Amino acid sequence: MRPALSHLLLLGGLGLSAVLQIVSPQLDDYAVNILILAGINIILAVSLNLVNGHTGQFSLGHAGFMAAGAYASSLVTLASGPLASGGDPVVKNAVFLGALLAGGGFAALCGFLVGVPSLRLRGDYLAIVTLGFGEIIRVVLQNTDAVGGARGLEGIPALTNLFWTFGIATVTIYTVACLVNSTYGRGFIAVRDDEIAAEAMGISTTRYKVSAFVVGAFFAGLAGGLFAHYISFIAPETFNFLKSVDVVVMVILGGMGSTPGVVAAAILLTLLNEILRDFEQYRMIVFSLLLIILMIARPQGLLGNFRKKRKGTS
Amino acid sequence: MSASLLLDQVTMRFGGLVAVSGLDFIVNHGEMVGLIGPNGAGKTTVFNVITGVYKPTSGTVSLGDRVLNGLPAHRITRHGIARTFQNIRLFGSLSVFDNVRCAMIPGLRHGVTSALTRGPAHSREESRLRGEILELLAIFDMSGAADSPAEGLAYGDRRRLEIVRALATRPRLLLLDEPAAGMNPTEKSQLIELIRFIQKKFDIAVLLVEHDMKVVMGVCQRIVVLDYGKKIAEGTPEEIRRNPLVIEAYLGGEVADA
Structure with missing residues (x-):
């Protein structure tokens, strides 16, 4: 990605988000609803792709980071009271931005604290540790009365709109693409392909893994903040293990390590979820079947170029 | 330039197994040294100790005046030691x-x-x-x-790329772990030329682990022989070729002493 081009794409994405926001009164609520959920899923999938796809560290804790961001940002807006729910749009949005960043920052801190000890583990073991982390977050939230316990937090000001959602999605895509498509960022892929060789090249594999984890957690935290301020209500149960699995499915379906692929998968799965509403209780069966068929037909994902394991080589 | 690798009484133990024991040797700036020995003699362990994959149980490894023991592998690379792997490890x-x-x-x-x-x-x-x-x-x-x-x-190109990649870290010392493994005679002679060329062009020291005697004798100025983790001989290719201990290690001792 050439510098000028990457800046253009960033500005283009932000401009497009602003346009979407301007035309949003003309759209019906259902369409806006789907667009926002798709945007949040794009943020989640693209950020998890940095960890699972590019760096090759299998994390199952993305919902945990999303929860950390959702709660932290909601607490900020709830604490700022009338500033966040008052009439002045500039103040309102400034508070919202601050709350989102606080949520992202808190999630990134969690990512750092979880990542440093657990990234010594590989493969299945890392998956189990991150899964455990997600569950711990959920259980802690469930038992903390200050944040509503199992009843959850309600009355969160509804500040999320199309501009914020797609603006942040654009920034997420820009960040991950710029990171990976630079000499510095080739290190993420080197860590995925062969850790021992990466170390022998002078690359600190631990630093790369922790960086990927922290950046991934930061954006998951932003997505959590957007989600909380869209639905206006969050409960620990919202961020359960299945939410993490949803995001992992988007990454695998889109193709590990392919940003356009996971963006497409995030949109596709959001839409599929809505289209299959007509099937009611059979929805999950149809959903699972579609996934199985897709994985048999395209094991590398929709747009993935992730290498297939070759026979006979270790 | 004082860029010489020094191993001083290096011992590496894995539980009860002593893989390398009391090993001393030096690689001077610009020198080509061969490290040979029968299978299981501890050659690759020596490489792993030098490059920080293992931390030696005792003894010191130093490059110039800098002690390397206990540094993580990526730091050692940054101090000027690059390596290739016996089983090629490309990205x-x-x-x-x-x-x-x-x-x-x-x-x-x-x-x-x-x-x-x-x-x-x-x-x-x-x-x-x-x-x-x-x-x-x-x-x-x-x-x-x-x-x-x-x-x-x-295959040959992958070996070559691994060497190029190691050189790109701008090392003062290049460790080659069995670069001739799996090569045919033509590729081997090309490899000998390549190693000589690299050493001149980049003005670096090379430490070579290799089973193929033609390659080792062809490029090394000095050879260190390991057997059961101990150094049993050191000298020029000519001296090593005639050393009775080396011949015994490779071909087995007399049945008579049993």
């Missing part, structure tokens, strides 16, 4: 160009922030690195393959 999903590019990461002056802001400093550095990588690939006649995935290369 399979990356292109030939990007494989070499990864070796440039420790030398980056503008890291993460510049990758994100994409300012002029970033483009300057990226284009400077691009030039250096292409130049290096041209020296080794691999420019044509720059954009092909490393995984698809022919």
Whole structure:
């Protein structure tokens, strides 16, 4: 990605988000609803792709980071009271931005604290540790009365709109693409392909893994903040293990390590979820079947170029 | 230049097994040293101790006046020791160009922030690195393959790319772990030429682990022989060829002493 081009794409994405926001009164609520959920899923999938796809560290804790961001940002807006729910749009949005960043920052801190000890583990073991982390977050939230316990937090000001959602999605895509498509960022892929060789090249594999984890957690935290301020209500149960699995499915379906692929998968799965509403209780069966068929037909994902394991080589 | 590798009484134990015991040797600046020994003699363990994969149980490894024991592998590389692997370890999903590019990461002056802001400093550095990588690939006649995935290369080319990638870290000492393994006689003679060329062109020291005597005798000025983790001989190729201890280690002792 050439510098000028990457800046253009960033500005283009932000401009497009602003346009979407301007035309949003003309759209019906259902369409806006789907667009926002798709945007949040794009943020989640693209950020998890940095960890699972590019760096090759299998994390199952993305919902945990999303929860950390959702709660932290909601607490900020709830604490700022009338500033966040008052009439002045500039103040309102400034508070919202601050709350989102606080949520992202808190999630990134969690990512750092979880990542440093657990990234010594590989493969299945890392998956189990991150899964455990997600569950711990959920259980802690469930038992903390200050944040509503199992009843959850309600009355969160509804500040999320199309501009914020797609603006942040654009920034997420820009960040991950710029990171990976630079000499510095080739290190993420080197860590995925062969850790021992990466170390022998002078690359600190631990630093790369922790960086990927922290950046991934930061954006998951932003997505959590957007989600909380869209639905206006969050409960620990919202961020359960299945939410993490949803995001992992988007990454695998889109193709590990392919940003356009996971963006497409995030949109596709959001839409599929809505289209299959007509099937009611059979929805999950149809959903699972579609996934199985897709994985048999395209094991590398929709747009993935992730290498297939070759026979006979270790 | 005082860039010499020094191993002083290095011992490496794995539980009850002593893989390397009380090993001393030196590799001087610009020298080509061979490390040989029968299977299981501890040659690769010595490499892993030097490059920080293992921390020696006792003894010291130093490069120039810097002690390397206990440093993580990536730090040791940054101090000027690069290596190749017995079973080739390339970054399979990356292109030939990007494989070499990864070796440039420790030398980056503008890291993460510049990758994100994409300012002029970033483009300057990226284009400077691009030039250096292409130049290096041209020296080794691999420019044509720059954009092909490393995984698809022919066996000999993969070995060569691994050496190029190691050189891109700008080492003072290059460790080659069985570079001739699996090569046919023509490829082996090319390899001998290549190692000699690298040593002259880049003015570095080379430590070579190799089973193929033709290669070892062909390039090394000095040879260290290991058996059961101990040094049993050291000398010029001529001396080693005649050393009775070496012959015994390779061919077995007399049945009479049983």
